[in-house]
Amino acid sequence: MEKFNVHILGCGSALPNLRHNTSSQVVNIRGKMFMIDCGEGTQVQLRRSRIHFKSLNHIFISHLHGDHCFGLIGLISTLAMLERTSKLHIYAHPNLEQVLRPQLDFFCKDNPYEIVFHPINPDEREVIYDDRSLSVETIPLKHRIPTCGFLFREKKTANHIRRDMIDFYKVPVYQIRSIKNGEDFVTEDGTVIPNARLTTPSASPRSYAYCSDTAYLPEIVEQIKGVDLLFHEATFGSEDEARARQTLHSTAAQAAQIARDAEVKQLVIGHFSARYDNEKPLLREAQAIFPNTLLGTEDMTVSIESTVKES
Amino acid sequence: MEKFNVHILGCGSALPNLRHNTSSQVVNIRGKMFMIDCGEGTQVQLRRSRIHFKSLNHIFISHLHGDHCFGLIGLISTLAMLERTSKLHIYAHPNLEQVLRPQLDFFCKDNPYEIVFHPINPDEREVIYDDRSLSVETIPLKHRIPTCGFLFREKKTANHIRRDMIDFYKVPVYQIRSIKNGEDFVTEDGTVIPNARLTTPSASPRSYAYCSDTAYLPEIVEQIKGVDLLFHEATFGSEDEARARQTLHSTAAQAAQIARDAEVKQLVIGHFSARYDNEKPLLREAQAIFPNTLLGTEDMTVSIESTVKES
Numbered sequence: 001m002e003k004f005n006v007h008i009l010g011c012g013s014a015l016p017n018l019r020h021n022t023s024s025q026v027v028n029i030r031g032k033m034f035m036i037d038c039g040e041g042t043q044v045q046l047r048r049s050r051i052h053f054k055s056l057n058h059i060f061i062s063h064l065h066g067d068h069c070f071g072l073i074g075l076i077s078t079l080a081m082l083e084r085t086s087k088l089h090i091y092a093h094p095n096l097e098q099v100l101r102p103q104l105d106f107f108c109k110d111n112p113y114e115i116v117f118h119p120i121n122p123d124e125r126e127v128i129y130d131d132r133s134l135s136v137e138t139i140p141l142k143h144r145i146p147t148c149g150f151l152f153r154e155k156k157t158a159n160h161i162r163r164d165m166i167d168f169y170k171v172p173v174y175q176i177r178s179i180k181n182g183e184d185f186v187t188e189d190g191t192v193i194p195n196a197r198l199t200t201p202s203a204s205p206r207s208y209a210y211c212s213d214t215a216y217l218p219e220i221v222e223q224i225k226g227v228d229l230l231f232h233e234a235t236f237g238s239e240d241e242a243r244a245r246q247t248l249h250s251t252a253a254q255a256a257q258i259a260r261d262a263e264v265k266q267l268v269i270g271h272f273s274a275r276y277d278n279e280k281p282l283l284r285e286a287q288a289i290f291p292n293t294l295l296g297t298e299d300m301t302v303s304i305e306s307t308v309k310e311s
Numbered sequence: 312m313e314k315f316n317v318h319i320l321g322c323g324s325a326l327p328n329l330r331h332n333t334s335s336q337v338v339n340i341r342g343k344m345f346m347i348d349c350g351e352g353t354q355v356q357l358r359r360s361r362i363h364f365k366s367l368n369h370i371f372i373s374h375l376h377g378d379h380c381f382g383l384i385g386l387i388s389t390l391a392m393l394e395r396t397s398k399l400h401i402y403a404h405p406n407l408e409q410v411l412r413p414q415l416d417f418f419c420k421d422n423p424y425e426i427v428f429h430p431i432n433p434d435e436r437e438v439i440y441d442d443r444s445l446s447v448e449t450i451p452l453k454h455r456i457p458t459c460g461f462l463f464r465e466k467k468t469a470n471h472i473r474r475d476m477i478d479f480y481k482v483p484v485y486q487i488r489s490i491k492n493g494e495d496f497v498t499e500d501g502t503v504i505p506n507a508r509l510t511t512p513s514a515s516p517r518s519y520a521y522c523s524d525t526a527y528l529p530e531i532v533e534q535i536k537g538v539d540l541l542f543h544e545a546t547f548g549s550e551d552e553a554r555a556r557q558t559l560h561s562t563a564a565q566a567a568q569i570a571r572d573a574e575v576k577q578l579v580i581g582h583f584s585a586r587y588d589n590e591k592p593l594l595r596e597a598q599a600i601f602p603n604t605l606l607g608t609e610d611m612t613v614s615i616e617s618t619v620k621e622s
Contacts, residue, residue, distance in 0.1 A: 015392055016355050016385070040385040041352045044327050066388045066418050074327070074351040077377045081326055099417045106410045107377050 002030040004154065004206045004304040006229060009045035011270030011296035013213075013235050013249075014067045016040065020272060021298055022067035025231070026051050027152055027208060029134055035059040036150055036210050042071035043078050049299055053082060058129065060136065061092035062212060063122065063147035069096065073103050076115065084113045091128050093146055094119035122148035125223065133157070139223055141214035143248045149211035151224060159199035169193055203306035209264070212271045215245070216254035221262045228304045230259050231296070234269035237282050252282035256289035270296030313341040315465065315517045315615040317540060320356035322581030322607035324524075324546050324560075325378045327351065331583060332609055333378035336542070337362050338463055338519060340445055346370040347461055347521050353382035354389050360610055364393060369440065371447065372403035373523060374433065374458035380407065384414050387426065395424045402439050404457055405430035433459035436534065444468070450534055452525035454559045460522035462535060470510035480504055514617035520575070523582045526556070527565035532573045539615045541570050542607070545580035548593050560584075563593035567600035581607030 005028040012020025022039025026046070033055040035042075046053065061069050072090070079088065090096065097117040104115065120128050120138055123146060129136035132155070139149035158180040166176065171185055179185055185193040209224040212233035224230060235249035244251050250258075252269055259267035267290050272279050279295055286293040294302065316339040323331025333350025337357070344366040346353075357364065372380050380403070390399065401407065408428040415426065431439050431449055434457060440447035443466070450460035469491040477487070482496055490496060496504040520535040523544035535541060546560035555562050561569075563580055570578035578601050583590050590606055597604040605613065 015389060016358075018355070018358055021355075040382070041355060044329070044332075044352060047327075047329055064417070066385060070385045070388075071351070074377060074381045077381075078326060095417065099413055102410055102413050106375070106406065 002306065004029050004208070004228075004306075006208060006231070006268075006302045006304075007049050007051060008231075008268070008270065008296050008298060008300045008302075009042055009049060010037075010039050010298060011272060011300075012067075013271050013273050014065065015274040016067070017274045019277075020274070021045055022070070023062075023212065023271060024071065025210065026056070029152065029154065031055065032134070033057070034129075034136070034152070037062055037068040037212075038071040038075060039067045040070040040074075043075045045298065046075070049301075053079060054084070056088075057086060058089045059091070060128075060150050061090065061096060062141075062149060062210070063143060063145055064093055064095055064099070065145065065213070068213075072100060073107065076104070076111075077108055079113065080108055080111050087114045087116050089116045089118060091118040091120050093122055120148065122146040139209060139211060139220055141211060141220070142217045143213045143215065147213055149209060149214070149220070151210075151227070152208040154205035154207065156205050157202040159195070159202050162198055162200060165193075165198045169198070171198070201308055203308050206304045206306065208304065211258070213249060215248040216250050216257070218258070218261065221258060224258075224262045224264065226263050226265075228265045229268065229302060230262065230264040230266070231268045231270060232258055233271035234282055234286065235271050235273050237276070238285055240273070240275075252286040253289055256286035256293060259286075259290040259293070265292065266302070267293040268296050268300075268302060269293060272296075313617070315340050315519070315539075315617075317519060317542070317579075317613045317615075318360050318362060319542075319579070319581065319607050319609060319611045319613075320353055320360060321348075321350050321609060322583060322611075323378075324582050324584050325376065326585040327378070328585045330588075331585070332356055333381070334373075334523060334582060335382065336521065337367070340463065340465065342366065343445070344368070345440075345447070345463070348373055348379040348523075349382040349386060350378045351381040351385075354386045356609065357386070360612075364390060365395070367399075368397060369400045370402070371439075371461050372401065372407055373452075373460060373521070374454060374456055375404055375406055375410070376456065376524070379524075383411060384418065387415070387422075388419055390424065391419055391422050398425045398427050400427045400429060402429040402431050404433060431459065433457040450520060450522060450531055452522060452531070453528045454524045454526065458524055460520060460525070460531070462521075462538070463519040465516035465518065467516050468513040470506070470513050473509055473511060476504075476509045480509070482509070512619055514619050517615045517617065519615065522569070524560060526559040527561050527568070529569070529572065532569060535569075535573045535575065537574050537576075539576045540579065540613060541573065541575040541577070542579045542581060543569055544582035545593055545597065546582050546584050548587070549596055551584070551586075563597040564600055567597035567604060570597075570601040570604070576603065577613070578604040579607050579611075579613060580604060583607075 009024040010021030023037040024042040207227040232255035234252035234255040236244040320335040321332030334348040335353040518538040543566035545563035545566040
C-alpha cells in the first residue's frame with residue numbers, strides 16, 4: 001500500500017523544554033516528504049526519525065512565531081553541507097522571506113541549491129500545492145498573527161482493471177483507458193457491460209488536516225469535514241481556558257469539539273504548553289468528547305490506511 | 312570555595328547529529344554565568360544542565376558560522392518569554408548585529424529587556440570584559456572567517472588577614488587594608504613585621520582558555536601559557552589531517568601540542584566532526600602528547616579548583 005504517514009517531530013509550544021520540541025512534522029505521501037513548520041532543533045529530530053533529508057522538497061510554515069520557524073536556517077545550512085542540489089520550496093507568509101533573506105545572504109552565500117519562496121496569504125483558503133496525486137490547501141486560522149493550517153488531500157486514482165473480465169468481453173486495448181476512468185463497455189452486439197463488472201474500485205483518497213496555532217474556530221469544520229486525520233493544537237487544558245482565550249490558543253476539549261463536529265476519523269492533539277508535566281489529563285478531556293484521540297508525542301508516526309469504498 | 316566551572320553544552324561541529332550538539336559552553340565564575348557560542352538547540356541544553364537562565368548576562372560568540380550562533384534568536388526569545396528585564400550583553404564580530412537585528416525587530420519587537428551588542432575585532436588581542444574579579448580577552452585564531460577564542464582570568468584577591476597576629480602585634484584598624492594588599496607592618500619601636508607573618512595567601516587566580524574554531528596555531532601558546540584549563544578544538548583525527556588543513560581546523564594531536572607547549576594544566580578537546588562514531592581514538596592521540604586530556608561531552612562540567620601558592 002502507498003504510504004500516507006504523519007511523523008511528529010515536535011509537539012511542544014513556544015517554550016521548549018526537555019519533554020517536547022517546538023513544532024514540526026513531516027508528512028510522507030507515497031515517498032514525497034512535506035515538512036510542516038520547523039522550530040529550533042527540527043533538523044536533529046529529523047535525524048532521529050531517520051527521515052531522508054534528500055526527499056524533503058517542500059516546507060509549509062503555518063505562521064511566523066519563532067517556535068514554528070527558528071529551525072529553518074539551520075536546516076537550510078545543513079542541506080547545503082549535505083550538497084543538496086535540488087530546489088527547496090518554502091510556503092509561508094511573505095514576511096518570512098524578508099526576515100530569512102539577510103540570513104541566507106550572510107550564512108548561505110554559496111548555497112548549492114535554490115530556495116524558492118512561495119508567499120501565501122493565511123487569511124484566504126487557497127490551493128498552494130498541486131500535483132498529479134495530491135493537493136495542499138491553506139486553512140485560515142485565528143491566532144495573534146496571520147496563521148493558517150494545511151489540508152493535504154490525495155487525488156482519486158483510476159479504478160483497477162479486472163484483467164479476467166477484459167479478456168472475457170474481448171475489450172479492445174484502446175478502450176481500456178476510458179474504462180479505468182469509469183465508463184461502461186458496449187459489446188459489438190450492443191450489450192452494455194457496466195463499469196463495476198470490469199473494474200475494482202481504487203482506494204479512497206486520504207486526507208490530513210494540520211491546525212496549529214489557533215483559537216477555537218468552528219468555521220474550519222466545514223473545510224476539514226470527514227478528513228482521515230486531524231492534528232489540532234491543544235495548548236491548554238480546560239482549567240486554563242481563560243489563558244487559551246487570551247493567547248488565542250485552544251483547549252484539548254475544544255480540539256475534540258472540532259474533531260467531533262467535523263466528523264474526522266482520528267484526532268491527534270499537540271502543541272502542549274510547557275506548564276504541564278503530564279498531558280494525560282488533556283487526552284482524557286479530549287477523549288470524553290471525541291474518543292478516537294491520540295496524544296501527540298515526538299517521534300510518533302501516524303499512518304493513514306487506504307480503504308476501498310465498495311460502490 | 313568559589314566556583315569556576317566550565318559546562319559544556321555542545322561539542323559537535325557544523326553538522327549536528329544525535330551524539331553531539333553544536334557549540335556552546337557556560338562558564339560559571341563565582342555565580343556569574345558567561346556563555347561562549349550558541350549553536351542551534353543551546354537553550355534546550357541549558358535547561359538540561361539546570362543552569363539558571365537568569366544568571367546569564369554575557370554571551371561571547373567566537374565567529375559567525377551557524378553552528379556557533381544559530382541558537383541565539385531562540386534563546387533571546389525564550390528569555391523574553393521568561394520576562395527577563397536585565398540587559399543581555401553579546402560580544403561578537405559586528406556582522407552579528409547586522410544579521411540578528413532584522414530578526415530581533417521582527418520576532419522580538421516587544422522585548423522586555425535590552426540587548427547590548429559589543430563589537431569585537433577577532434584579529435586583535437583585546438580585553439573585552441573586565442570587572443572587579445575577572446577579565447576576558449580575545450585570542451585571535453585562524454579559521455575560514457574572522458574568529459577568536461576567549462581567555463578568562465580571575466583577578467588576584469587580597470591576602471587573608473591572620474586575626475591572631477593582628478591582635479598580637481596590636482595592628483591599628485586603619486592599617487589593615489594596606490596589610491591585606493601585601494605591605495609589612497612597622498611597630499612603634501620600629502620593628503618590621505613581614506607581611507607573610509600577618510596574612511595567609513589568597514588562592515591563585517584561575518584561568519580558562521577557549522580556542523575554537525582554529526587551524527593549528529602555535530602563535531597562541533604565549534598568550535595562553537600556563538592556564539588552568541584549555542578547551543581546544545579537535546575536529547579531526549590525524550588520519551584526516553589533510554582535511555583539517557583544508558578546512559582550517561585542528562587534529563586532536565595538534566590540540567595536545569598546543570596544550571603541551573603552553574604548559575596548561577588540563578586540556579579538554581571538542582568540536583568533533585560528525586564523521587566519527589567514537590572519539591576515543593582522538594582522545595588517545597591527544598593523550599599520547601598531553602596526558603591530562605579529557606574528551607569533551609555534552610553535560611560535562613569541568614571544575615577548576617582553587618590552589619594556594621605558598622610564598
